[in-house]
Amino acid sequence: MPLAIVEKFIDREKWTGNLKSRVPRPNNHEVLLQSSIRPVSVVAGLFPVFGLMFVVVYGYVFQAERLSTYLRATKCPNITSRLPPISYPxxxxxxxxFIWLLFIIMHVPPRVFYGITYTRFFLRSDSKFTNTWWYRFFIFAYPWVTLLEMISLIMVTVIDQESCFQVHASSCAAFVIMFCSNVFVHAVLHWASGFKNKSRLANALAYFKAGCFVSSFTLAMIMLVTYPYYKRTCSEEAYLTFAIAEYMFVIHNAAFHFTSYFDFPKVKIGLFVDFTEFNEDNSTEKKGARRESLEKNIAPYGYEKQPGN
Incomplete structure (x- = not known):
């Protein structure tokens, strides 16, 4: 029964057909904005790292006294660590x-392209796994876990622990879970779609993403164990372990999302206006003929076939 439900709601052929039919032809659209995806990858992948660096460096340079006393004001005055939990600064x-919010404002919009770009990329795969129920399920799940990860990151940033600790803690947990889920689903699709066989770099990235899932999941388990232990026992070792794992998790997140810089070296994204509806006969027969012609010229992974190939 569950498999039948998945097959009913996840129709790869329908999705792929719709996606291909939306690819515009040069004579019928006007490009308003076009750019390589690499600048988007830099903003989406590295801006959180820049923000983290500013937060940490500013605290150690201009707020040394606060760093030495912030934990003593809690229920664990014996902890003398000067490494703050990432949520404090x-x-x-x-x-x-304020600076972190600015980085997040610039970071979030490019992240929208991640779910869209990778989903379309994986849909165009001609791998032997693309007709399996689990591949379709992962395709269905991928944009959702990407979106939920982004929403939970926004909530962690906007709702701090002094405003509402329960919501902040729940958002932190959701962010960790969604990121680990995102990495897992993405890594599986990277392998199953045949993307890793495109080049030596793509193959290396497949192993990197798999390793990123293992290490991120390990860090999540460390945080899950050490935080309640630190709160219960006021152990400085447990606190330091938790804090270091937190910082490493953020770096893992940025490194994983930056891989699109290498995944799509020649792919461009753009904003365009499609004038097909005004310039051509839109009868059912004409639409079917245009769609069939267009699909014949679309190679796996969405690249247009070159003449003579």
Whole structure:
């Protein structure tokens, strides 16, 4: 029964056909904005790292006294660590919170392209796995886990622990879960779609993404164990382990999303206006003929076939 439900709601052929039929032809659309996807990858992947670096460096340079006393004001005054939990400087302390919000504002819009670009890319695969129920399920799940990861990141940033600790903690947990799910689904699709066989670099990235899932999941388990242990026992070792795992998790997140810089070296994204409806006969027969002609000229992974190939 579950397999039948998946097959009913996840129709790869329908999705792929729709996607291909939306590819515009040069004579019928006007490009308003076009860019390589690499600048988008830099903004989406590296801006959180830049924000993290600013938050940490500013705290150690201009807020040394606060770093030495912030934990003593809690229920664990015996902890003398000067490494703050990542949520303190990013979500509470000023001006770090303001600067971090600016980086997030610039970081989030490019992230929207991740789910769209990779989903379309994986849909165009001609791998032997593309007709299996689990591949269709992963295709269905991928844009959702990407979106939920982004939403949970926004909530962690906007709702700090002083405003509402329960919501902040739940958002942190959701962000960790969604990122690990995102990496897992993405890594499986990268392998199953045959993407890893495109080049030596793509093959290396497949192993990197698989390793990123293993390490991110390990860090998530470390945080899950050490945080409640630190709160219960006020162990400085447990606190340091948790804090370091937090920072490493953020770096893993940025490194994973930056891989699109290498996945799509020649892919462009753009904003265009399609004038097909005004310039051509739109009868059912004409639409079918145009769609069939267009699909014949689309190679796997969405690249247009070159003349003579």
């Amino acid at each position: 990013m979500g509470i302390w000023q001006p770090q919170k």
